[in-house]
Amino acid sequence: xxxxxxxxxxxxxxxxxxxxxxxxxxxxxxxxxxxxEESILRQKPTTTIAxxxxxxxxxxxxxxxLYGTPGQRRFDFMCSILCEGALGLIILINNxxxxxxxxxxYYLNLNAAFLSKNPAVIGVTHYDEVxxxxxxxxxxxLHERGDAWPVLRADARDINSVAVLIETLMFAMEYAxx
Amino acid sequence: xxxxxxLEFSQIEQDRLSAVLDLSTMALxxxxxxxxxxxxxxxxxxxxxxTQQAWKAIQQGYSGKTLVAYGENSELFSAxxxxxxxxxxxxxxxxxxxxxxxxxxxxxxRQAPIAKEYFDPEQYFLSVLQRITGEQKNYCCxxxxxxxxxxxxxxxxxxxxxxxxxxxSLFLSHPDKVRLQSISDAELASAIQGVPAKSLQGLLWQATxxxxxxxxxxxxxxxxxxxxEYWPDISQHSNVKNSLAIATFMNHNAVSMELIAxxxxxxxxDVIDFHNACYLQGLIDHTQAFYLHKKEVSADTRKLRKTIxxxxxxxxxx
Numbered sequence: 001x002x003x004x005x006x007x008x009x010x011x012x013x014x015x016x017x018x019x020x021x022x023x024x025x026x027x028x029x030x031x032x033x034x035x036x037e038e039s040i041l042r043q044k045p046t047t048t049i050a051x052x053x054x055x056x057x058x059x060x061x062x063x064x065x066l067y068g069t070p071g072q073r074r075f076d077f078m079c080s081i082l083c084e085g086a087l088g089l090i091i092l093i094n095n096x097x098x099x100x101x102x103x104x105x106y107y108l109n110l111n112a113a114f115l116s117k118n119p120a121v122i123g124v125t126h127y128d129e130v131x132x133x134x135x136x137x138x139x140x141x142l143h144e145r146g147d148a149w150p151v152l153r154a155d156a157r158d159i160n161s162v163a164v165l166i167e168t169l170m171f172a173m174e175y176a177x178x
Numbered sequence: 179x180x181x182x183x184x185l186e187f188s189q190i191e192q193d194r195l196s197a198v199l200d201l202s203t204m205a206l207x208x209x210x211x212x213x214x215x216x217x218x219x220x221x222x223x224x225x226x227x228x229t230q231q232a233w234k235a236i237q238q239g240y241s242g243k244t245l246v247a248y249g250e251n252s253e254l255f256s257a258x259x260x261x262x263x264x265x266x267x268x269x270x271x272x273x274x275x276x277x278x279x280x281x282x283x284x285x286x287x288r289q290a291p292i293a294k295e296y297f298d299p300e301q302y303f304l305s306v307l308q309r310i311t312g313e314q315k316n317y318c319c320x321x322x323x324x325x326x327x328x329x330x331x332x333x334x335x336x337x338x339x340x341x342x343x344x345x346x347s348l349f350l351s352h353p354d355k356v357r358l359q360s361i362s363d364a365e366l367a368s369a370i371q372g373v374p375a376k377s378l379q380g381l382l383w384q385a386t387x388x389x390x391x392x393x394x395x396x397x398x399x400x401x402x403x404x405x406x407e408y409w410p411d412i413s414q415h416s417n418v419k420n421s422l423a424i425a426t427f428m429n430h431n432a433v434s435m436e437l438i439a440x441x442x443x444x445x446x447x448d449v450i451d452f453h454n455a456c457y458l459q460g461l462i463d464h465t466q467a468f469y470l471h472k473k474e475v476s477a478d479t480r481k482l483r484k485t486i487x488x489x490x491x492x493x494x495x496x
Binding site for chain 1: 407408409411412413418419422423425426427429430431441471472475476479480482483485486487488489490491492493494496
């Protein structure tokens with residue numbers, strides 16, 4: 001089993017594939033095809049159907065393995081498979097989505113078993129295009145849910161922004177998880 | 179000609195400061211000279227190896243002088259001004275210029291902010307920013323002839339040619355030194371052509387961190403129990419790594435700032451500054467009972483976090 005593994009999840013067009021491509025030191029392995037669902041085709045021309053994979057080399061030639069789940073709901077079963085043995089979960093939410101909090105609820109509930117023992121961080125993407133709801137609104141929503149995961153705005157295209165998400169997850173692992 | 183005296187400086191340190199002062203001449207508003215204490219208006223004290231007791235003795239012995247605390251730990255000393263010393267030992271030319279240009283004599287009517295024991299936002303440009311943030315009008319703000327900013331509070335944006343890190347002298351200025359004028363949408367549009375919009379919240383954050391200088395707000399102590407109820411927007415912070423560590427820890431625990439510094443291995447002054455910036459944005463809860471999620475941080479987990487952080491830094495640098 002891979003020792004150091006992180007999983008990126010979230011809805012279609014949230015930026016999972018882009019984020020892994022931004023940070024990976026190798027060409028990412030993507031399983032992208034033309035979407036079968038019309039609603040998704042309107043958002044982007046291709047979508048992930050199995051998973052994305054990228055990696056970052058660590059000290060001692062260890063690898064940090066980065067996996068991205070598919071966005072289409074019919075592939076949600078991949079989440080629990082990919083999360084097995086993972087250090088944590090990065091949930092990306094596209095802020096231009098019409099109902100971001102329903103999306104957030106969905107991914108937190110889908111991964112509830114994993115998150116009962118492991119950390120998460122929420123990355124809000126496309127914030128430069130649409131800045132409502134605000135980051136504070138997300139935080140208030142999580143607070144009402146009883147979840148204390150960090151929420152940050154993120155640019156999936158920017159390696160620094162993706163690195164901040166990963167580091168935030170690592171600090172949550174250090175301080176917040178038994 | 180203004181005069182600056184040095185106290186507790188070794189010969190090498192004196193020579194370095196003198197050299198940096200010479201290099202700064204063209205950028206200074208007035209001429210400065212290093213001179214004996216008796217004839218100098220400004221006394222810079224090297225506090226790097228100084229105890230608080232020794233510092234108090236200096237304050238009492240030179241009560242008529244304007245004191246500058248100079249050192250890597252200058253934030254721990256209550257002084258009229260602080261001059262942060264870099265680890266390399268060479269004084270920062272930029273910081274020296276800012277310090278000497280903002281110096282005002284103790285007996286002048288418009289005084290530079292006296293470094294109080296506690297952090298009082300009303301004494302700094304921050305109070306102007308806080309007022310602007312809640313307004314609907316646009317503003318032009320000027321400090322002297324060098325710094326101009328434009329504010330569009332409705333868009334939560336500001337416009338300025340300088341980056342926030344270059345605005346330190348503005349952040350340390352008393353509000354009275356700043357000229358503020360409301361302007362129309364048309365005047366704003368004309369003035370900001372080609373200048374990208376920046377986050378007003380990010381500027382507020384940086385202004386608080388700089389003005390705070392490791393001091394608690396009035397009636398607060400570093401031993402108070404604090405809990406971060408909502409995360410700040412870390413993407414706007416200059417020291418992201420510190421912010422991540424402190425924010426994560428504060429969000430999952432309700433402990434004192436001193437304990438936060440110990441667990442996160444951050445400077446107490448950084449924790450205090452972070453707390454103040456969050457507090458002024460309404461993100462902090464002071465009412466919770468003590469709660470420590472994990473009595474010990476696992477050494478293996480910490481090592482793993484550092485290993486991954488190091489790997490990410492190398493990846494970004496590649």
